[in-house]
Amino acid sequence: MPPASKREFGVILFDINSSNKEEALLTLIKICTYKWLSANKDTYKLILSNTKDSRNVKGFSNLYETNINELDPQPILECVENAEAEEGNWLDALQLAIHILKEAFEKPGIITLQILYITNLDRCSQTLDEGKVGKIIRDLKEYNIYLYIIGPNVKLPYTITSEDDVRDIMKDIKVDESIHSLAVAKKIIINTDNSVICDFKVGVHLFFSFKNSHGTQPWKVPLSFGTKLEIPVCTVKVYRKDAPFKLSSDVKNFSTVLVEDESVQLNYEDLVSGIIRHDKFVKVEGNDMFKVDGPRRDSTFYVLPDHEKPEECCQAIYNLVDVLAEQKKYAIARRVYNANTKPKFFVLVPQPDLEPKCFAMSELPYADEVNNKYKFVVPTASATESKNEDEFTQFFRSMDIWDDNCKVNIPLSPKLMLDWYSNKLVNAVAKQYLHRDLDLNEIDIDDLAETETNEFLDAFKKSWPEKTTNIDDENMD
Numbered sequence: 001m002p003p004a005s006k007r008e009f010g011v012i013l014f015d016i017n018s019s020n021k022e023e024a025l026l027t028l029i030k031i032c033t034y035k036w037l038s039a040n041k042d043t044y045k046l047i048l049s050n051t052k053d054s055r056n057v058k059g060f061s062n063l064y065e066t067n068i069n070e071l072d073p074q075p076i077l078e079c080v081e082n083a084e085a086e087e088g089n090w091l092d093a094l095q096l097a098i099h100i101l102k103e104a105f106e107k108p109g110i111i112t113l114q115i116l117y118i119t120n121l122d123r124c125s126q127t128l129d130e131g132k133v134g135k136i137i138r139d140l141k142e143y144n145i146y147l148y149i150i151g152p153n154v155k156l157p158y159t160i161t162s163e164d165d166v167r168d169i170m171k172d173i174k175v176d177e178s179i180h181s182l183a184v185a186k187k188i189i190i191n192t193d194n195s196v197i198c199d200f201k202v203g204v205h206l207f208f209s210f211k212n213s214h215g216t217q218p219w220k221v222p223l224s225f226g227t228k229l230e231i232p233v234c235t236v237k238v239y240r241k242d243a244p245f246k247l248s249s250d251v252k253n254f255s256t257v258l259v260e261d262e263s264v265q266l267n268y269e270d271l272v273s274g275i276i277r278h279d280k281f282v283k284v285e286g287n288d289m290f291k292v293d294g295p296r297r298d299s300t301f302y303v304l305p306d307h308e309k310p311e312e313c314c315q316a317i318y319n320l321v322d323v324l325a326e327q328k329k330y331a332i333a334r335r336v337y338n339a340n341t342k343p344k345f346f347v348l349v350p351q352p353d354l355e356p357k358c359f360a361m362s363e364l365p366y367a368d369e370v371n372n373k374y375k376f377v378v379p380t381a382s383a384t385e386s387k388n389e390d391e392f393t394q395f396f397r398s399m400d401i402w403d404d405n406c407k408v409n410i411p412l413s414p415k416l417m418l419d420w421y422s423n424k425l426v427n428a429v430a431k432q433y434l435h436r437d438l439d440l441n442e443i444d445i446d447d448l449a450e451t452e453t454n455e456f457l458d459a460f461k462k463s464w465p466e467k468t469t470n471i472d473d474e475n476m477d
Contacts, residue, residue, distance in 0.1 A: 008042040008211065009104045010114030011097035015151070017050035017085040017123040020200075023443060024118045024151055025080060027200045030440050031116070031207060032071040033430040034418070044071055045100060049093040049117075050124055052084040058096050062088025065096075077434055090124040090181060091132045093117065094147075098139045105143050112211040113145045120151040121181040133184060140192045146211055147195040149185055150203030152176075161413040166210050170196055200443045202411050209416040220306060223317070223333070231316045232309040235301055235361070282393050301361035303333075303348060314356075321357040325350040331359070411445060 012031075018024050035042060047056065048064040056065040064083065068075055094115065101113045140147055154175055160166055170189050175197065177183040189195045196206055222230040256271065258264045274283045305314035324331060331348040348359040398406060427440040 007040060007109055008044075008112045008114060009101065009107070009110050010042075010044045010112075010116060011100050012044055012046050013049050013093050013097060013115065013117040013119070014046065014080060015049050015090075015117070015119030015121075015124070016080065016083050017087060018118075018120045018151060019122050020120050020151060023200050024120070025077075026438060026440055026443050027150060027204060028080070028118055029073050029077065029430050029434070029438060030204055030426060030443065032073045032076050033433075034208070034422070034426045035071045036073060037426065037429065043069070043104075045069070046071075046076060046079070047093065047096065048080065048083050049090060049119070050085055050088045052086040056096055058092075058099055060089075060092040060096055062086055063093055063096055073430055073434060077436075087123060087125055089127065090117075090119065090121060091129060091136065091184075094136050095132065098136065098143070098145065101145055102139075102143060111213075113143060114207070114211065115145060115147045116207055117147070117149045118151055119149065121149070121185060122179055124181055126180040128180065128184060133187060137188055137191045140188070140195065144194065144212075147188070147192065148203055148207050148210075149189070149195075149197040150200055150207070152182060152185075152197060152199065154198050156198065156202065156411045159410050159413060160416060162416075163210060166196060166206065167193060173197060201445045204443060205412055205417045205445070208418055209412075221335075223303065231320070232306040232313045233303050233317060234306045235303055301346070302351075303359040303361060305356060305358070318357045321350040321352050321359065325352040332364070333361070417445065 012028070014028055015021075015024065035044065046066045046068050048066065050062055051064040052062070053064050054061050056063045066079055068079065094117070097115045097117075101115070104110055104113065139145070152175060154173060156169060157174075158165075158169075160169065173186060173189060175182045175186045177186065185197055189197050194210075196203070196210060198206065220232075220234040223233045224230045256266045256268055258266070272283060273285075274281050276282070303317075305317045307314060330350075333346045333348050334343050335346060336343045345364040346361045347364055348361055351358050351360050423444065427444075430440060431438050
């Protein structure tokens with residue numbers, strides 16, 4: 001049977017007393033509406049900070065724990081607008097959120113524990129308690145909690161394309177340290193691996209994209225032999241840069257041929273890299289454009305003993321690993337997620353030297369998935385003049401975020417941003433459902449904002465002929 005339903009569990013802290021409350025409220029409504037419309041089983045609790053009234057399980061002042069379980073934007077908007085502001089301690093808010101998440105840490109099916117704090121951190125208590133700060137840092141690490149502080153005017157130095165970029169930037173993030181609470185927040189951010197601080201526009205997207213992958217959840221299905229023997233195990237996915245092994249075909253043994261005539265072979269050294277756009281071939285120097293930026297992260301599945309079962313069950317898997325390792329044999333396993341899906345086959349390689357002893361898994365491909373044929377289409381000479389081709393190439397380079405001459409300013413790559421159509425739908429639904437003139441577009445990212453005039457784009461536009469019509473003026477309305 002499949003594992004428990006995967007879901008997120010989080011606490012949303014909203015600062016009633018923030019100086020940018022209007023933008024903060026738009027951010028809260030957008031996130032809540034998106035979650036409310038999504039078909040998932042995520043659980044979130046809303047807590048208002050810097051409130052005059054106090055109600056929470058820890059008895060902290062100026063923190064109001066609401067009874068809103070579903071992120072319906074209508075009662076949330078009403079609750080926020082009726083709350084009265086009074087300065088409180090923002091570190092207490094984090095401690096309260098961590099306390100709530102600790103109770104959910106061992107629940108089955110939880111993928112990511114999240115704390116979303118929507119605040120500018122400028123109208124809260126500036127009292128520093130090093131003991132609280134240290135405990136918050138330790139708890140965030142121990143319980144693998146993702147913290148998002150959204151609101152401060154913090155800009156990203158370059159385009160974020162991966163989770164590794166997020167962590168690298170946050171280790172050297174720049175904030176206005178004249179505001180004491182921001183300096184403390186920076187200390188928390190740089191001392192934890194899964195914490196971010198940014199403005200509203202970027203924060204909305206990172207809240208949905210920067211979190212644990214659903215593939216990291218243990219899959220507890222017994223290892224069966226026929227119909228009478230089962231050993232309780234759990235399958236986990238571990239990311240390592242030095243994966244123990246990987247099944248692959250010999251990619252070096254290939255030949256390059258023409259698409260039109262496969263009998264004609266080409267020398268690899270004579271090939272030119274490039275892309276075709278609008279029937280024009282654009283030469284690309286090197287292959288960096290076609291590579292993934294950032295460190296390589298190979299993933300490996302491991303079959304481990306399920307320590308929630310009796311010790312005899314664990315010993316059974318240990319014995320099986322030892323016997324197969326001594327005989328230098330592997331096992332072939334068949335895994336099926338659902339009855340109506342194609343099964344996957346894996347080779348189980350015994351790992352007697354690891355702690356605990358286990359099997360490493362690698363998926364076996366089907367025959368139609370193994371393909372060693374590589375074809376190349378010879379580019380035709382460009383019909384345009386060399387000057388226009390050069391402008392065309394420069395235009396595309398000006399849009400390449402990895403190029404030194406990039407002319408656009410994009411904080412996040414598309415895979416870290418919400419789907420464009422879903423984003424527009426959420427904006428429209430929130431406006432109609434709440435019967436308010438809410439302009440949620442204000443906190444949307446302008447994904448093509450230019451840092452300066454793009455002369456390459458202007459030249460590219462001029463290179464195309466103007467569209468003309470044969471309709472006489474007298475026939476036009």
